[in-house]
Amino acid sequence: EAGVTQSPTHLIKTRGQQATLRCSPISGHTSVYWYQQALGLGLQFLLWYDEGEERNRGNFPPRFSGRQFPNYSSELNVNALELEDSALYLCASSTGGPSQNEQFFGPGTRLTVL
Amino acid sequence: AQKVTQAQTEISVVEKEDVTLDCVYETRDTTYYLFWYKQPPSGELVFLIRRNSFDEQNEISGRYSWNFQKSTSSFNFTITASQVVDSAVYFCALKNNFGNEKLTFGTGTRLTIIP
Numbered sequence: 001e002a003g004v005t006q007s008p009t010h011l012i013k014t015r016g017q018q019a020t021l022r023c024s025p026i027s028g029h030t031s032v033y034w035y036q037q038a039l040g041l042g043l044q045f046l047l048w049y050d051e052g053e054e055r056n057r058g059n060f061p062p063r064f065s066g067r068q069f070p071n072y073s074s075e076l077n078v079n080a081l082e083l084e085d086s087a088l089y090l091c092a093s094s095t096g097g098p099s100q101n102e103q104f105f106g107p108g109t110r111l112t113v114l
Numbered sequence: 115a116q117k118v119t120q121a122q123t124e125i126s127v128v129e130k131e132d133v134t135l136d137c138v139y140e141t142r143d144t145t146y147y148l149f150w151y152k153q154p155p156s157g158e159l160v161f162l163i164r165r166n167s168f169d170e171q172n173e174i175s176g177r178y179s180w181n182f183q184k185s186t187s188s189f190n191f192t193i194t195a196s197q198v199v200d201s202a203v204y205f206c207a208l209k210n211n212f213g214n215e216k217l218t219f220g221t222g223t224r225l226t227i228i229p
Contacts, residue, residue, distance in 0.1 A: 088157055
């Protein structure tokens with residue numbers, strides 16, 4: 001069974017540009033989560049999508065947004081990139097439902113903002 | 115507010131030694147879930163275990179074991195007879211039962227196994 005996949009692996013942008021990161025969940029999973037892992041800040045929750053709807057959002061500005069498609073894949077968009085947006089962005093998926101369900105993570109997209 | 119503390123930033127042990135990674139958590143919830151993840155150099159977080167707050171039974175899986183103690187709000191992870199492949203960053207995480215699905219992570223412990 002294929003795991004969570006993310007693309008691209010690496011992304012280099014300049015300040016002020018927009019970045020789009022993509023995630024495909026494990027087959028059968030309806031929930032997708034985005035986390036940011038920045039140096040010195042640890043792993044921080046960004047967004048949760050379930051059944052096409054944004055269900056929860058972390059403490060990030062509105063220029064971080066995303067969506068979930070009918071096939072449950074997801075996009076994370078970061079507008080007006082700032083240098084501090086440089087980080088590893090991890091996507092995870094789960095079956096949804098009870099909160100006890102574990103989240104399975106993809107390999108991440110490393111975003112570098114110059 | 116929820117918080118997870120992993121006080122050990124880095125640990126180095128010689129191969130075959132046992133090592134324990136500490137995790138202390140804070141939550142006001144009566145029902146919650148605790149997790150351990152492994153992050154090898156490739157970057158992908160690998161799920162290791164989930165523990166429910168109402169189940170304090172310790173668990174062993176091969177060389178891995180977990181000690182959950184509600185009285186001290188700790189969920190420690192022990193690797194027995196460590197191997198070089200165990201070298202990674204290990205994260206402890208907490209999730210409440212309110213359905214917001216947010217995982218709160220500790221800052222991680224970087225474990226290096228010296229051959």
